[in-house]
Amino acid sequence: MAIVAIDDSDDEKLVLTLSNGDEIELVFEGDCVYAYAGGNEVGEFHFNCYDQPYQHSSETFARLTHAFLEGNNGRYMRQGVGTEAIRFFLRSTGYILELPEDDGIKKDDGSHLVQDGPAFVNSLRRKQGAGLL
Numbered sequence: 001m002a003i004v005a006i007d008d009s010d011d012e013k014l015v016l017t018l019s020n021g022d023e024i025e026l027v028f029e030g031d032c033v034y035a036y037a038g039g040n041e042v043g044e045f046h047f048n049c050y051d052q053p054y055q056h057s058s059e060t061f062a063r064l065t066h067a068f069l070e071g072n073n074g075r076y077m078r079q080g081v082g083t084e085a086i087r088f089f090l091r092s093t094g095y096i097l098e099l100p101e102d103d104g105i106k107k108d109d110g111s112h113l114v115q116d117g118p119a120f121v122n123s124l125r126r127k128q129g130a131g132l133l
Helices: 081-093 117-129
Strands: 003-010 013-018 023-029 032-037 040-054 057-068 096-098
Touching (some): 013 081, 032 081, 040 081, 057 081, 057 117, 081 117
Antiparallel strands (some): 023 032
């Protein structure tokens, strides 16, 4: 499966159509993006947002703390859904993405990388470095 169409006509919702016809709704709410398939939640992406003073103003950073897409037996993992969820959040907020380090330590904000987390974050780092987020 792969993403074949993206409907971004709603500011708070993004609809992804996959090559098999499945539709994933990404819903922006607070500091999170939730993923739904057929009305059932299949994933969540949580961010810890904070301001960082910069000269005479400040910039807001969004640290990815939780990325979950294991719903429906992980059917939508490795299909680009997670990356689109991150892009949707960044586009909706204008914040700067901060990604967790893979050091095996659970941080105070709850972030730590498990299972496919390290590979997902490494993929995001490459895309961020190439200006693709």
